[in-house]
Amino acid sequence: MIRFECDYTEGAHERILKRLVETNDEQTSGYGTDPHTEQAKAYIKQACDAENADVHFLVGGTQTNMTVIASILRPHQGVIAATSGHIAVHETGAIEATGHKVLILPSDDGKIRADQVKDCYDAHWNDVTHEHMVQPGMVYISQPTENGTIYSKAELVALNRVCRETGLPLFIDGARLGYALAAEDNDVSLADIAKLCDVFYIGGTKIGAMMGEAVVIMNDALKKDFRYHIKQKGGLLAKGRMLGIQFETLFEDGLYLEISKHAVDMAKLLRNALAELGVSFHYHSTTNQQFPILSDRLLEALKDTYSFSFWEKTDELHSAVRFCTSWATKQEHVDMLIEDIKRLHPSSVWQ
Amino acid sequence: MIRFECDYTEGAHERILKRLVETNDEQTSGYGTDPHTEQAKAYIKQACDAENADVHFLVGGTQTNMTVIASILRPHQGVIAATSGHIAVHETGAIEATGHKVLILPSDDGKIRADQVKDCYDAHWNDVTHEHMVQPGMVYISQPTENGTIYSKAELVALNRVCRETGLPLFIDGARLGYALAAEDNDVSLADIAKLCDVFYIGGTKIGAMMGEAVVIMNDALKKDFRYHIKQKGGLLAKGRMLGIQFETLFEDGLYLEISKHAVDMAKLLRNALAELGVSFHYHSTTNQQFPILSDRLLEALKDTYSFSFWEKTDELHSAVRFCTSWATKQEHVDMLIEDIKRLHPSSVWQ
Amino acid sequence: MIRFECDYTEGAHERILKRLVETNDEQTSGYGTDPHTEQAKAYIKQACDAENADVHFLVGGTQTNMTVIASILRPHQGVIAATSGHIAVHETGAIEATGHKVLILPSDDGKIRADQVKDCYDAHWNDVTHEHMVQPGMVYISQPTENGTIYSKAELVALNRVCRETGLPLFIDGARLGYALAAEDNDVSLADIAKLCDVFYIGGTKIGAMMGEAVVIMNDALKKDFRYHIKQKGGLLAKGRMLGIQFETLFEDGLYLEISKHAVDMAKLLRNALAELGVSFHYHSTTNQQFPILSDRLLEALKDTYSFSFWEKTDELHSAVRFCTSWATKQEHVDMLIEDIKRLHPSSVWQ
Amino acid sequence: MIRFECDYTEGAHERILKRLVETNDEQTSGYGTDPHTEQAKAYIKQACDAENADVHFLVGGTQTNMTVIASILRPHQGVIAATSGHIAVHETGAIEATGHKVLILPSDDGKIRADQVKDCYDAHWNDVTHEHMVQPGMVYISQPTENGTIYSKAELVALNRVCRETGLPLFIDGARLGYALAAEDNDVSLADIAKLCDVFYIGGTKIGAMMGEAVVIMNDALKKDFRYHIKQKGGLLAKGRMLGIQFETLFEDGLYLEISKHAVDMAKLLRNALAELGVSFHYHSTTNQQFPILSDRLLEALKDTYSFSFWEKTDELHSAVRFCTSWATKQEHVDMLIEDIKRLHPSSVWQ
Structure with missing residues (x-):
């Protein structure tokens, strides 16, 4: 067969395996406080041109989505997403399990547009019964989408603008981010992504790593206490360096x-x-x-x-x-x- | 230094690394449906003398505890644990985040006794206001405990008996299970563990694996739909074989x-x-x-x-x-x- | 103006007020353990021709919906409802706040049909990735619907049949149940309702009471520990008789x-x-x-x-x-x- | 017998009943937007000498506690309370059901002291593993306590000071607040209560009302979107004026x-x-x-x-x-x- x-049928890139073998006997402290994780964070911040970012490594996509989203929303708020968004379809209700509704917007191609977000926001606040409805609290998009499509820079700029106007943090699920960055018609750099959203993640599981997703928090207001959230949601790996080493390898020289x-x-x-x-x-x-x-x-x-x-x-x-x-x-x-x-x-x- | x-300062046992390298190019299906995971399950069932067990691999201990416990309890129920139990102290409220109270029992050495469980159960049901209190719904113990102590077979038999009498499932957190099995004064085999509880897990993270915990469900009533729970709680690894291969190596010949x-x-x-x-x-x-x-x-x-x-x-x-x-x-x-x-x-x- | x-712009029916005044000085035990509540339950069971029913009184509709639904579903399950269902629109995400997704079905008139439920159920189980999706766990309908329409007996019989076939409990939100029962083209009696669903409620708030909804549990499997759920969700009124007296008045002679x-x-x-x-x-x-x-x-x-x-x-x-x-x-x-x-x-x- | x-064995004070009868035929808008509720709020703000307070009426104590607490805490935070606190004992895990641990402090008499709160806070932040533990997020006390004891003004001033120093909001459960205010050795006025905490409630259920608790939010940061929380937790009464009229009667002239x-x-x-x-x-x-x-x-x-x-x-x-x-x-x-x-x-x- x-x-x-x-895109997760093989193991890990050979350079990652090699690095895991080389570093295996090192003794390091746990939970991502080791030098490899530090180095990986530094490389990622550099790649994103975002020295002030906070970077965290989690194990998988569903875990990352629910941890990020639950860390941002208040109890009465929901997350806006495309009807085909991974969180709306393929995470066994992980977002709802943290208490939040996914507010779905229709989409033919997996993308949502800035004006849809604005309309959703306005519809809520213009409804006299809005206190009886879930309040839009943030926006979730995937780059590339679950349908393989990508947002153009202009589209992200528009989403960024409406998110700033409405005060809704923008979260980009980058489970396959590299595959968007490498697309021939892509005009969005990693630094653009970092500039245009509040928080995003760089997927490792589907691009060369055994497992692992790198969360990059750009918005200072969302940084506080994030490690508590990771731990509570079961994503703080005891041997955190396993993730650090993988991302160190992936980002030290453009792999x-x-x-x-x-x-x-x-x-x-x-x-x-x-x-x-x-x-x-x-x-x-x-x-x-x-x-x-x-x-x-x-x-x-x-x-x-x-x-x-x-x-x-x-x-x-x-x-x-x-x-x-x-x-x-x-x-x-x-x-x-x-x-x-x-x-x-x-x-x-x-x- | x-x-x-x-007990998680190094990487993985060299034989695990070797096996990961050897199998790296294989293409397998995801989410633990691969042959290595199947083989690992078979080895574990054999080691537990429990052919009818369901075995699942999760990534870490907190994740495993919250997934198992949330899959068992009804909303109004709590889990009985020692005051020093990992779930009561060091999981950032992961159990409470799934909606359940940890009902703590005092303990000097990390163990709880059968009569404490019985008293807690009776105290609930004898209280005329019991509908205003969290109903005991299961029992959680650690073997070895967070204090390094171990339950004797007699103690586990007693706990098993009181759990059967009261209908409370018994869950054993085996994050360090191997270290209990290897203790010189231990009289409890892996098969005993399997026979005396409803569900337990065999910790890999702290004993030779990069990460990974093997949940063994003995009680048929607790087996249904467990993979949904793993997925919802963020524990279903896309490249599930990474866990399968590690446990295959650990259990194929007694490692x-x-x-x-x-x-x-x-x-x-x-x-x-x-x-x-x-x-x-x-x-x-x-x-x-x-x-x-x-x-x-x-x-x-x-x-x-x-x-x-x-x-x-x-x-x-x-x-x-x-x-x-x-x-x-x-x-x-x-x-x-x-x-x-x-x-x-x-x-x-x-x- | x-x-x-x-339909909740006035106070309570004058006979209810009169009864509250008459009984005001009585001393009774709390939390719905008083004789008036007992009497109200007896009247309701009689009106439903359902001697084996369990009857409970809660304060409001959102509270009732979330209490009933959270008491039935397992963590990985959701509740099927019309896209216009009250729980899907106007309860500020109360269902999601208990951890569950509302699985919406399209509807022009507020009703959902038996074949829609069957298709939704089949679509889930026929999808090879179903463990990655929220499992349908029960069905919620409103009689009358939020659009004023009513289910015919034939429609309810069909829903009942598909619910029994699929094992999905059927819950009827009867916030305005009396207004359906009184409709000139209605062919469904209160006894039919009781026979054709697993649990329903008879709304008092919108029909003569100050507040109060009477939950009627028909399915024995759903009866256990229901008072714990009411208490946990904040619905167990200390002076429970206030609800009992109101329903006693509404149901003693057909009011x-x-x-x-x-x-x-x-x-x-x-x-x-x-x-x-x-x-x-x-x-x-x-x-x-x-x-x-x-x-x-x-x-x-x-x-x-x-x-x-x-x-x-x-x-x-x-x-x-x-x-x-x-x-x-x-x-x-x-x-x-x-x-x-x-x-x-x-x-x-x-x- | x-x-x-x-203290909830009878109905309501006769003046409340009388007022309910007198106002019964009035038509008003729902959900607490009526003139009686407005008037009740004004009376309460006056009684608390707190013109800037936000006042809301909920139905019962457990509902009020869980709504207030869940509206304040972030997911990784818990609420500090006495081991005998109502939320720790007699609410069927309502707080845990919203995802939060109750962090209990020992108490002989139902009260907790300022230094206990400070020690609990310091113990958390001084523990190097604090990210693995539930972060103290607020303080809950009852006045009077579940044991009938009352806090002196000096004790409340000390609690207020430590709460301001540590940034922990102070919430006072006043289910029986009137009975503290009326105690012969009480030196705390309603205005003191309002000044010394961030949010509290004035219990009606146990003091003259059929049901109803008046939440008074003093801290501006806690006021936002509170009605969404009430609705989501099932506490927004459709005929909200029923609560308004009762508190209007209780507070218009000192009843x-x-x-x-x-x-x-x-x-x-x-x-x-x-x-x-x-x-x-x-x-x-x-x-x-x-x-x-x-x-x-x-x-x-x-x-x-x-x-x-x-x-x-x-x-x-x-x-x-x-x-x-x-x-x-x-x-x-x-x-x-x-x-x-x-x-x-x-x-x-x-x-």
Whole structure:
């Protein structure tokens, strides 16, 4: 089985493993107070051009989302998110379990627009019964989105502006942030991200690390006591350096972006090949997730050799599916997949 | 600095690292549905003589405690624990954050007795206002305790009996379980643990793993939907095999117990040497944590070379402190520590 | 100002006040353990033809909804409700504050259908990632709905069937239950309600009482420890008899239905008069809430004399609004309102 | 049965009933936005000499405590309280259900001292592992305490000072506040209370009202969005004027203090009579709760005629019990009780 079902099918980047082996016998203090974690924080602040940021390392995405969000909201507040946002769909109600409603906005492509946020905010405050409703307390977006799409700099600037106007902190879920940064049509740098939001995280699990997400808090008001929140939510790793060492490796000399680019290049190979076949796509994604619409017959033929994710039926005979590449994807596997699709695709047959 | 402050100062056992390197390029499905995790579960069930157990791997202790406890209790119920129980003291209110009170019982040595549990249960139900009070819903104990002490088989049998009589599930926090199993005065096997409680966990973080705790659910009624709970509480690792591989290594041929014994042996060296000097101990511990009472002057002299944890002042001039050994402790370090204490200990000086 | 904005603008029915005065000097035990509360429970069980029911009195609707729902769901479960359900919109996230997501189903008229529930349930269990999503744990409907519409007996039978098949308890919010029971096209008796759901409540606040809702638990599995839940959620009134006396009065000889019918009759007067004018309605309601679509000019002219609730703009020049009648509505006020609308309505003018 | 078991055995003060009847037909807007509620707020602010206070009316004590506390604390914070505090004992874990630990301080008489609070605060911040522990976030005291004792002005000034120094808001549970204000040795006025804490409430349920507690928020930082919290916690009464009218009546011309004094006078009759008999008391209470230590034989003889609360066994043959008087207590009942005790008391017999 060649796996394209998600971007966490392999272990860790070899340089990370090597570093873990090299440092294994060191004795360090626990809970992220070790020198490797310090170094990793310094590298990340540098990469974000954000010397005043607070950086924390957590283990996984759901944990990070619920910890950040619960640390910001008051009990009567909710978090605005796209209807397809990870927190709204795929976290088993982790946000609600901390007491907060996810206030969903409709979205075709996984993104929400600044004017939607403004309208949601205004609708709340203009409703005479607003005390009977959950108050919007912050905004959550994903870059790239769960649909592989990315926000442009202009879109983020607009979101930033409306968030500042309304006083709603902006939180960016960067579980796959590297894959957005590496997209060919991306115009947003890591430093832009840092400047345009209040808090975000840089995903490691899906980009080269065994596990680990780096939370970067930009807004001073959100920094206080954050380690208490991590501990309470079960995210303070005793051997915290395991996360520190991984991010140290990813950020000391650009490995994070380098391997992100590889994944995006592999996805582009697949996208271009499918486009040439006349295949259409469910979402316009230039990142590592591709959502082609293929015939069920073709998919049936592929599924013994390749794993991928079913997304949704698009008509009687076709489905949108998701293929993910990653930092670890081998080009030979992508080539094989392309060849097999070419062979099986109706239009190819007809030629 | 030679570290005895806790049992998570090094990385992982070399065989675990080796296995992680060997398996790194394998492609597997996520969230613990991979073959390594399956194999690890099988080994653990065998080690526990519990073929019908459900085994799950989580990342850390606080996360495990809150996930297990929140999965068992109803909203109006609390968990009975020793006043020194980890959940009552050192988890930043993680249990309360899931909505539940920790119902504390006094304890001098970290253990609670069956009759205390029975009295607590009876006191609740005999109080005419019991609907105004938190209902005892389960019992939490640690083996070994936070004070290094261990429950005897007779004590566990008694707790098991009272828990069955009262219908309170018994949960054993085994963050350091190996260090109890390896204690020279221990008469409780892993199979005994499995038989005598409803759910327990085998700690990896403190015994050879980078991170990871293996939850073993014995009571069928507690098995349902447990993976939802793990996911909601942020403990379902995307690359779940990272935990599977570690526990596979620890349990395929007895490594877990072997390295646990090493830690306990190292602690014994220290304990015996101190006892010979006439040092008294704050708790009677035969496990890897030792709590000698030493003069503040001696401790002051040690602290530039060795790290250890302050526990509490015992009189004007002395303090109880904690020295931890672990699977990774080097005997030469223990010997050095002993020599230094011998040299510095008042009685030595006086000789 | 003549108020039609809601159905809680007056105090309590005069017979309730009289009874409160008569019984005021009695000394009784607290928290609903008094003879009046016992008597009220007996009357309600009789009215529901449900001798085995458990009956409890709480103070208000939001409190009742969150207490019932939190007592039923496990942490990873959510409650299915119409997108317009009170718990989804107008309770400031009270359900989420107890840790649970409201799983919304689209609805044009406030009702959800059995097949929607089935589809939602199937969609969850058929999704391979269902452990990453909130599990449907129960169903919430309102009778009448927030839009004034009512479920027919056939619809409730179908919901009951799908709930039994899927194991999802069915909870009926009866904040205005009397106004459904009294509707001319209603074919559902109180005994039907009791038979077709697992738990429901009979609203007092909006039908003659100062405050108070009577929860009726039919499903034995949901009865255990319910008073703990009431107490924990702040709903156990010290002078519980205040609620008992009110429901005793409402149910000893049919007062509840009698005054519900009055409200419905008043609403019918208004509805018929408006229909004669050619006014259309936003929802088809035969209960005490009427949602006519009127010109903004007319509404502007009315608003100094009458209070009513804005619902939504229906076009540039018109809005749907809500007029509520209640047990206390005076016919002379309805007549005045009708006359004024007749006078102001464009078609009248044009005649 | 003559009831002394608690202070909520009767209905409401007759003037309250009268006012409810008089105002019953008025039409007012809901949720406490009516003129009676406005008037009640004005009276209370005047009585507290606190024009800038925010006043809100809730239904019951547990509801009020959890709403206030949850509105103040951040997720990782707990509330400091006496081990006998109502929130620590008799609210079925309502505070924990909102996610927060109650941090208990030992107390013999129900009071906590300023230095205890300071020590608790310092112990937290001086512990190097404080991020692993619940952070003290506010202080809760009861005036009078659950044991009938009262804080002196000097004690409250000291608590106020330590709370300001440490930044911990001080919350006073005044479920029986009138009975403290009326105590003969009380030196704390309502205006003192308002000045010396951040938020407190004036209990109505136990002093003349059917139900209702008036929350007075003094600290501007705690005022924001409080109505959202009330609604979310189920405490926003639809017919809010029911509470407004009651407090309007209690505070328009001093009724609250007047009837409080009656209860305290009745308690004094009992206390003095028992003291003359040589009876000792479990707590030194000058308020409406009296805790005499009486022989079990005597109590057995009393219990068919009088209800009272068992408190605890004090020796083999004696128990401390609680007798409550209230605004509604009839002197003839107290006289009867005294006579019966005199007749039955051993020393009387022996004389």
